[in-house]
Amino acid sequence: MTTPNELRLLPWSGPGDKPCYLSTDNPDGHMSRLADGIEAIQLDTASELMEEASDALDNQDTSLDEMRCLVKELTGALRDTFRVATSRGRLRATSDPREPTC
Template identity: 35%
Template structure:
């Protein structure tokens, strides 16, 4: 999932923090940041960020343990990569919603 794939195809669409079953991005068109779907997306983003913090703490613990086996390191790296993808998606979505000032 590259940044260019996540960019909104049309002006004011919000990139949602989930994808279609086949992995394509989902977008929301709404006049309100307080619509039910906008609020659900906000809640999902919050949960993803919280999960990222927990995974980061777990990955750091595994990396600090010199006796951690390959399985533990692979699991920590796999979960870290998943969380990083989610957090990058959130960053792209939020960045696209920052009002642009005219020069």
């Protein structure tokens, strides 16, 4: 079991939109791999939405309803991406300070 500062923030939330954490000594365990896979999907989705947003902004025929829908999707992707960045920042902060970071 890890200490509290080594808990991994998972890329999904629990009931009431509360954060979920994983406590494990095995970064290659089932839950860690599952979280890694979901993070990858979330980041890919954010990348696709950025392209979609760029196209929508360049298209004068994009309707207000289409833009609202896109903004809603982008907001969710930004939330997910922020959660991934926060989780990875915590993991990095708890890693061995003697290990190179680049």
